[in-house]
Amino acid sequence: MTLDDVDRQIIQVLSQDGRASYGSIGAKVNLSAPAVKRRVDRLRERGVITGFTVRVDPAARGWTTEAYVELFCNRRTSGDEILRRTERYPEVVAAFTVTGDADALLHVFASDMRHFERVLSEISAEPFVARTRSVLVLSPLLRRDYLGM
Structure with a gap:
């Protein structure tokens, strides 16, 4: 369109x-x-506008620690399985299959480092996960909630 x-x-x-x-x-x-x-x-x-929603600041929930976690999965792990297993964690706000070395990328919020460490440990223990690599966000510089039209 x-x-x-x-x-x-x-x-x-x-x-x-x-x-x-x-x-x-x-x-x-x-x-x-x-x-x-x-x-x-x-x-x-026409599907250009797909819905209306509320945006909630994660800090309002007390989640001030933000990270991206790369998942390196065991062989033959489907995107559906990654989704099914990771959607159980409320701290995971987005999950993507990606190109590159990792199989998936998770966007994670937590209340503090201890909380993040617990969530990361639980995700790492999932049977399909071979290993993880994390990047903590120090300061978000830019967030766009819409595509510039």
Whole structure:
């Protein structure tokens, strides 16, 4: 689907505030509220906008330690198995199969180093994991919640 500049502006406004009214979006993109609604409905129907959600700061839960964990798996471990095993850990907020030496990459939050160490130890003990390599985040420099349109 080809997006025009107005569609991109609407997506940007919704990315910053998913609860913005059609009227307030229209004021920013120079359209009426009904016109904005029609465009949002069309973007949803075509799968460009896949949903609306709430973003919660992990620190609000007390999770101030952030890390990325590379998983090196035993032979013949599928992405489905990695997903099934890692989704049980609430500290794992994202999991990806990746290229390179590792088989998967986990994005992990924990309350402190002791908590992170416990979670890492539990993940490392999963039967499909041969070894792990971790990188702790010192300071997040940039986070984007939407693709620049």
